[in-house]
Amino acid sequence: MSILPKAPTHLLTHKPSIPSPAIIYDYDTIIRTVKQLKQDIEGIPNAILCFSVKANRNDYLLAQLASLGVGADVASVYELRAAHKAQMSPIYSTSPALTLEELDEMISHNIIFDFNSISQLTSYFEQTIDDRQAIGLRIKIPHLFEDDIVFGENSRFGIRVNEYMDWAEVSGRDVVVKQLHLHVGEIKNASSMEVIMRYIEEIIHHFPAVNTVNLGGGLTYLYSNEKEVKKTWQIVSQVMKRINRQMNREIKVVIEPGMLMLALSGYLYSTVCSSDLDGDVRTITLNSSAWNLTEWAYPEVIACYTANTDKERHNLYGNTCYENDVFIRSSMNNRLDVGDAVLLTPVGAYVSSMARTLHGYPVPDEWIFKDDTFIKAGDQHGKNSEEVLSM
Numbered sequence: 001m002s003i004l005p006k007a008p009t010h011l012l013t014h015k016p017s018i019p020s021p022a023i024i025y026d027y028d029t030i031i032r033t034v035k036q037l038k039q040d041i042e043g044i045p046n047a048i049l050c051f052s053v054k055a056n057r058n059d060y061l062l063a064q065l066a067s068l069g070v071g072a073d074v075a076s077v078y079e080l081r082a083a084h085k086a087q088m089s090p091i092y093s094t095s096p097a098l099t100l101e102e103l104d105e106m107i108s109h110n111i112i113f114d115f116n117s118i119s120q121l122t123s124y125f126e127q128t129i130d131d132r133q134a135i136g137l138r139i140k141i142p143h144l145f146e147d148d149i150v151f152g153e154n155s156r157f158g159i160r161v162n163e164y165m166d167w168a169e170v171s172g173r174d175v176v177v178k179q180l181h182l183h184v185g186e187i188k189n190a191s192s193m194e195v196i197m198r199y200i201e202e203i204i205h206h207f208p209a210v211n212t213v214n215l216g217g218g219l220t221y222l223y224s225n226e227k228e229v230k231k232t233w234q235i236v237s238q239v240m241k242r243i244n245r246q247m248n249r250e251i252k253v254v255i256e257p258g259m260l261m262l263a264l265s266g267y268l269y270s271t272v273c274s275s276d277l278d279g280d281v282r283t284i285t286l287n288s289s290a291w292n293l294t295e296w297a298y299p300e301v302i303a304c305y306t307a308n309t310d311k312e313r314h315n316l317y318g319n320t321c322y323e324n325d326v327f328i329r330s331s332m333n334n335r336l337d338v339g340d341a342v343l344l345t346p347v348g349a350y351v352s353s354m355a356r357t358l359h360g361y362p363v364p365d366e367w368i369f370k371d372d373t374f375i376k377a378g379d380q381h382g383k384n385s386e387e388v389l390s391m
Ligand SMILES: *Cc1c(COP(=O)(O)O)cnc(C)c1O
Pocket: 052, 054, 055, 073, 094, 183, 185, 216, 217, 218, 219, 220, 256, 257, 258, 259, 260
């Protein structure tokens, strides 16, 4: 992996001095990951690194990313407001389902919206009196090998290029396409990127005013293979240089990962509420819920805060009455008793932003771990982090 999860030693060896459950983000990991990503895409002319806010909309974290020069990808007005408040720039946006009022809010923030469907285009242009003509398009990519994480031609998102061309002709509008957006779910390897880049090269002449190609996110799988990462960015760089020569200008290239940028920075700190030996496996219930929090995170135990030194096999469950509230099955770690605590990772992305609230359990408080101390980064999605931001 070229982005190595390097857990802070102090966190691993000292029980956190904050109430549990808590989500803890390691500041150094965030900095390191952003720097690494920026370095990786350095060879691409005019590359812009953004963060997909759906992965985490904690105000404090977004402000940190903004200060590192990271822009935003937003898919709702709530994400837009969070990105705006954090002063992230630039901001890109696509969504299959905005109301016209929400679209107007996007546009009033000078965002060129990447339209997702023909009907979205039609209804927007039917009602707009301000004949604003610069738009973006989310495009479906054909010829991709699709599976359960890669979505091209069969994606429910995006417009086929020929369908757009037909619409543009019939609409009678002088619409100018400035942005092409091509998120495909997961970019698995360099050859998937090659298919995408070839397609862009093939269609770009239909859009003579294009100034931005947005390659979306979905880099987590790719980044498990360092060689493929290198090859992937080389392909993007080569094709963009060719396109730029052809079009005689520098087109911006947006990369907007969510998961990859923050996942590894996050730790869930949780206390053991019950501990019972069942045969040769210990049944543990933590004071937080996998169902509520880690449906997309697949965490592992990275530290056990216990005086016990003997190892045992554990099943770690969440604190709901739902049978399938399981964090981890069959984890070999130091024996955990009631009152002990654990640290699970990765939970930095798609945990607080998509948390459920079964039984009324609130989303855990979020903290930044920086210089071996904890800074409150707000709870309930960072709503209370104003004081911290102005510190
Ligand atoms: C979800 C999403 C992303 C981020 O995806 P990750 O897998 O978290 O990197 C980027 N762009 C768009 C349009 C998305 O919908």
